[in-house]
Amino acid sequence: MQIKILADGGAMKPGPALSQKLGPAGINMGQIISKINEATANFKGMKVPVELEVNSKTKEFEIQVFSPPVSELLKKELGINKGSGAQNKFKSANASIEQIIKVAKTKFPNLLCNNLKTAVKTVAGSGVSLGILIENKTPQEVEKEIDEKKYDKEINSESTETPEEKKKELEKYFSELKEQQDKIMKQEQIEKAADDEKKVSLGVVKEGKKDDKKK
Numbered sequence: 001m002q003i004k005i006l007a008d009g010g011a012m013k014p015g016p017a018l019s020q021k022l023g024p025a026g027i028n029m030g031q032i033i034s035k036i037n038e039a040t041a042n043f044k045g046m047k048v049p050v051e052l053e054v055n056s057k058t059k060e061f062e063i064q065v066f067s068p069p070v071s072e073l074l075k076k077e078l079g080i081n082k083g084s085g086a087q088n089k090f091k092s093a094n095a096s097i098e099q100i101i102k103v104a105k106t107k108f109p110n111l112l113c114n115n116l117k118t119a120v121k122t123v124a125g126s127g128v129s130l131g132i133l134i135e136n137k138t139p140q141e142v143e144k145e146i147d148e149k150k151y152d153k154e155i156n157s158e159s160t161e162t163p164e165e166k167k168k169e170l171e172k173y174f175s176e177l178k179e180q181q182d183k184i185m186k187q188e189q190i191e192k193a194a195d196d197e198k199k200v201s202l203g204v205v206k207e208g209k210k211d212d213k214k215k
Contacts, residue, residue, distance in 0.1 A: 001025055003052040005036070009043030009068070012036050025054045027061060039065045046072040067110050070126040073103045083130030090181050094133040094174035096167065097142070097151045100124050102160035117155050121146045136173050 003021050012018075012033050022029050032052070040048045049066040067073070075081065078093040097120075104111075104119040113119040124146065127139040134142040145151065153159075162170075 001054040001056050003054060005050045005052065007036050007040055007048050007050045009040040009046045009048045010037050011044065012040070025052075025056060025059075025061075027054060027059050032061065035061075035063055039063050043068055043072075043076075046076055048072075067107055070103065070107055070123055071130060073106055074123070074127060074130060074132065077103055078132065080130075083132070086131070088131075090131060090185070091133050091174070091177060092131045094136060094170045094177075095127065096162040096170055097135055097154050098159045098162040100127075100134060100142075101155060101158065105158065105160065116158065117146065117152070120151070120155055133174070133177075136170065 003025065005018070005021065014029055014033060018033075019029065022032060036050055040050065043065075046068040048068050051064045051066070053062045053064070055061070068076075071083070074095070075083070077099050078095055080093050083092050100123050101116070101120055104116060104123045107123065108116060108119045111119050111122055113122060121143050124134055124139045124142045127134060132139070137145075142151075146155075
């Protein structure tokens, strides 16, 4: 019997959904959770695909842990809890190509890629949904640059450590961008509040007119 679970790395807890999956197998849930948490301890803060192979007769089981989705690995690497809710307007992080290579190396065994360069391009493309920048550019621009061999040196040497000077430059760029984004977001919130207030006001006026007609 095979059971597939998307577990919280190192912090899985009992719940109705888990009981529904494990109940029919008749195995000790506490024991399963403990083993899964032990096996996924290195992926804390991430969703981790786990497969359980259960022998329904002996109640013995085996756990197979797969690397988390690319999006989870990127969020962990970049230190963000979630991506941007408006990818085209607001950016959530600014990654270095070395960070993208690091994630690609981690995920490479589970990707349908023939080489690391293709894996790096795949990971870069996954950054679109999170609204991240890579080297101050959009993931689409970086994908094109990968094809143009701009990052061959870093990819071929499998560089996963961002030079300190570059790290500071990327942080400075994103800090300035975030400041601009925060101003835009604040202005939009003010405009929305004003618009909501106007709608409420118009609603009150309309109700007032209805009451006048009744009189």
